[in-house]
Amino acid sequence: MTFDEFFRASYPRLLARAVLLCGHRADAEDVAAQAFAEVARNWARVVGYDAPEAYLHVTMTRKAFRLFRQRRRQEEVAALELPRVPHETPDDAIAAKEVLAAIAGLPPTQRAVLVHCCLDGMRQQDVADVLGIQRGTVAAHLHKARAALSVKLGIPVPTLRDPSWASAPAHVEVKALRHVEQWLAAAFAADVMTRDRVRAAVDLVHPPQRWWRRG
Known part of the structure; x- marks a missing residue:
């Protein structure tokens, strides 16, 4: 697999x-461009990994979390221009943007913990290691994030008294997150302008090497 092939295949999911x-x-x-640039610099090594895309996602998460610490900015995703999903219905777009707005309204650490625990099914200790925080901090942020989503989206979540609250994989907010991530990935897969803009940013940081295009 070449880096070009890897970029095209993984770009929609990473940006989502x-x-x-x-x-x-x-x-x-x-942060997506920064993560791709780091992978590009180390492509000869990364391409040999069992899961290069998993490494890419961890790299992006760490860069995003570093950005959170440097800049305490909160902005609503719903207020931004998002790419359109081919053949989407108005109801699909409204529902996806509602969930995106709810997630964007969470503090950065809560977003990161929610995504990794609920979407990736990562153990709390593994999330703590990736983010550089304590496991107890992960548990507290996960509970707060799920409670906040229950209010914003009108969905019930387990409470701290329920031992399953931190690991209910099929819970409704998990399904909502998965749907939105898939919706975004489909949108970005069809959005050539954004893909080219991200790739140009990658090439600016780390200019293309001839061997990227050799398998």
Whole structure:
């Protein structure tokens, strides 16, 4: 697999995840480009990994979390111009943007913990290691994030008294997050202008190498 092939295949999913983590499209494009640039610099090594895309996502998460610490900005995703999903219905777009707005309204650490625990099914200790925080902090942020979503979206979530509250994989907010991530990925897959803009940012940081295009 070449880096070009890897970029084209993984770009929609990475940018969709970056939007969920950042709550801001411009920031999402920035951290996605930074993550791709780092992978490009180390492509000869990364291509040999069992899961290069998983490494890419962890790299992007760490860059996003570093950005959160540097800039305490909160902006609503719903206020941004989002790409259109081919053949989407108005109801689909409204529902997706409602969930995106709810996620964007969460503090950055809550967003990151929610995404990794609920979408990736990561253990709390693993999330703590990726984000550089304590496991107890992860648990507290996860509970707060799920409680906030229950209010914003009108969905019930388990309480701290329920031992399943931190690991209910099929809960309704998990399904909502998965749907929105898939919706975003489909939109970005069809959005050639954004893809080219992110790729240009990658090439600016790390100019293309001839061997990228050799398998």
